[in-house]
Amino acid sequence: MGKARDKYRLTWKKTHPVSLKVRLLKVDLYIVYVSMKMKISELKDHLELVTGIPYSLQKISYLDAADLLDDTTLAENRILPKTEVDLDVWTIWKDLVKAAIKGFQIRSNSRH
Numbered sequence: 001m002g003k004a005r006d007k008y009r010l011t012w013k014k015t016h017p018v019s020l021k022v023r024l025l026k027v028d029l030y031i032v033y034v035s036m037k038m039k040i041s042e043l044k045d046h047l048e049l050v051t052g053i054p055y056s057l058q059k060i061s062y063l064d065a066a067d068l069l070d071d072t073t074l075a076e077n078r079i080l081p082k083t084e085v086d087l088d089v090w091t092i093w094k095d096l097v098k099a100a101i102k103g104f105q106i107r108s109n110s111r112h
Contacts, residue, residue, distance in 0.1 A: 020074075021084040024051055025098065029084075034074060036081070041070040047087060053097060057089045 022030045030050055034043060044055045060068045062085045068077050079085060089097045 018081040020079070020081065022047060022050075022087050023084055024053070024087045025089070025094070025101075026086070028101070036075040036079075037073055039071060039073050040068045040077070043074070044070070051087070052100075053087070053089060057093050057097065059088045059090065061086045061088065 018034050018036055020032055020034050022032055024030060028051075030047075032043075032046060032050060034046075040060055041055075043060065044058045047053065047058060047060075048055045062068060062077060062079050062083075065086070068085075088094075
């Protein structure tokens with residue numbers, strides 16, 4: 001499994017030569033390799049694999065903290081290589097995601 005993952009990482013780096021720092025919930029920092037032609041939706045797909053945060057919960061922002069639109073590219077948003085973007089989640093899911101990152105088990109109050 002490790003060799004396949006390393007091969008994927010090397011292949012991805014060749015086709016996506018620009019590094020980008022992604023700050024998850026203002027705490028964890030990930031470095032991902034991207035293409036400036038990549039759409040925000042494609043970045044979210046990739047970040048789902050890297051972070052485990054589902055695409056539908058992700059909010060990506062840059063500099064002014066406004067959410068970036070899924071159908072725009074990194075270049076259209078004027079994101080520079082080697083800079084940092086913020087990956088946040090919708091407020092209603094924030095506590096659950098933070099607990100999952102820390103490894104806590106959350107119990108439901110309902111009895112199904």
